[in-house]
Amino acid sequence: MxxxxxxxxxxxxxxxxxxxxxxxxxxxxxxxxxxxxxxxxxxxxxxxxxxxxxxxxxxxxxxxxxxxxxxxxxxxxxxxxxxxxxxxxxxxxxxxxxxxxRHPHIYGDTEANDEEAVKQNWEKIKLKEKGNQSVLGGVPRSLPALIKAMRIQEKARGVGFDWEEKSQVWEKVEEEMQEFKAEFDATSDKKVDAEKATGEFGDLLFSLINYARFVDINPEDALEKTNRKFIQRFQYLESAAKKSGKKIGEMTLDEMDVFWNEAKNQ
Structure with a gap:
């Protein structure tokens, strides 16, 4: 045709x-x-x-x-x-x-020789068009938190506010991990300050999402694939338990681990 x-x-x-x-x-x-x-x-x-x-x-x-x-x-x-x-x-x-x-490098006289330049031009034009007082004003409030974190970081990067090297981002991940551990030490019996621990955990997640972006991993896709993998393996566990005449709610963790390990090899 x-x-x-x-x-x-x-x-x-x-x-x-x-x-x-x-x-x-x-x-x-x-x-x-x-x-x-x-x-x-x-x-x-x-x-x-x-x-x-x-x-x-x-x-x-x-x-x-x-x-x-x-x-x-x-x-x-x-x-x-x-x-x-x-x-x-x-x-x-x-x-x-x-x-x-929003494509002045195609329909106008602006130059953009790589993807990053295109993204930066796009964000600057959007900011001007919408009259937002903030670069982040265009991020929908109702977005799920993980996706919202990605978009916030992408928009900040669009105007040049970003880390220069992925090693710097990983250092931030490790820093946030230590801060979270200080608030929620699994080896300590000290009562956890839930509000502080939640804040530190949020910081840790945000830094991990940032690092994922630097190594071209979509964290939403990555987490969803892990969700699906867990579902597949757990459903295998349920099916295998049923075939063996056992009720999953009455099995010990060791018994369930046998089927779980089988599922990992499927």
């Missing part, structure tokens, strides 16, 4: 979606009832489902989940058009304008 034919096919597909959305909004009781607020939690759910599909590297499922998210974008725009706020064309043109303005 030629480039022109492919583009025409894509435009036809999008036109078909818009037509179906119009019909559903007019004829389907459920679709008629939806509002911007009622769709919000469903959109969040769809986003997490897309995330699962990406982690599973399931391309067919990724295609389906992208379709669901595209439906939501069209749905929000349809609802907004009914109150004369905006419509899907406005959404798309606004996005195109933003992409052009």
């Amino acid at each position: 030629s480039t022109t034919s492919l583009r025409n096919s894509q435009l036809e597909a999008f036109d078909r979606l818009l037509t179906i959305m119009d019909e559903l909004r007019e004829q389907c009781p459920w679709d008629r009832k939806q509002t911007l607020d009622s769709l919000r939690h469903l959109t969040i759910e769809e986003t997490f489902e897309l995330s699962d599909a990406i982690l599973d590297n399931d391309l067919e499922e990724i295609k389906k989940e992208l379709g669901d998210i595209l439906l939501h974008i069209v749905f929000y725009s349809k609802i907004a058009s009914e109150i004369n706020a905006f419509e899907i064309g406005n959404v798309i043109h606004s996005l195109c304008d933003k992409l052009v303005s």
Whole structure:
């Protein structure tokens, strides 16, 4: 298929979606009832489902989940058009304008010869566009804490506020580890100051996320992979225990460790 034919096919597909959305909004009781607020939690759910599909590297499922998210974008725009706020064309043109303005090294005379320069230009332009008083003003308040830490660090780096060498970041990790240990020494019977220990633990996590960034590890992905690995091994333990006629809640830790070690070798 030629480039022109492919583009025409894509435009036809999008036109078909818009037509179906119009019909559903007019004829389907459920679709008629939806509002911007009622769709919000469903959109969040769809986003997490897309995330699962990406982690599973399931391309067919990724295609389906992208379709669901595209439906939501069209749905929000349809609802907004009914109150004369905006419509899907406005959404798309606004996005195109933003992409052009934030890529002056492509559409203007700014130079950016590497990825880091592109990111720094992007953050500076965003800061100017939104009128934020802080570089960190664009970080959503409701982001999960681990992802928020990543975005905070990335935005600070975007304006040049960052460590120079990964060895410096690792020194900070070790420093925070010692400070946490001082507040929560596992070998001591001294009562732990929960508030201080929580603060030091947060500092330790923040420094580890920082180091992960320096060695090109996405900490969210890394933790999720470990979560999935634990789930897989624990479910093997449950299944193996059941097959052997044992109830997992009545087994000793040593008995469970036998199956756990088997799971690690699967």
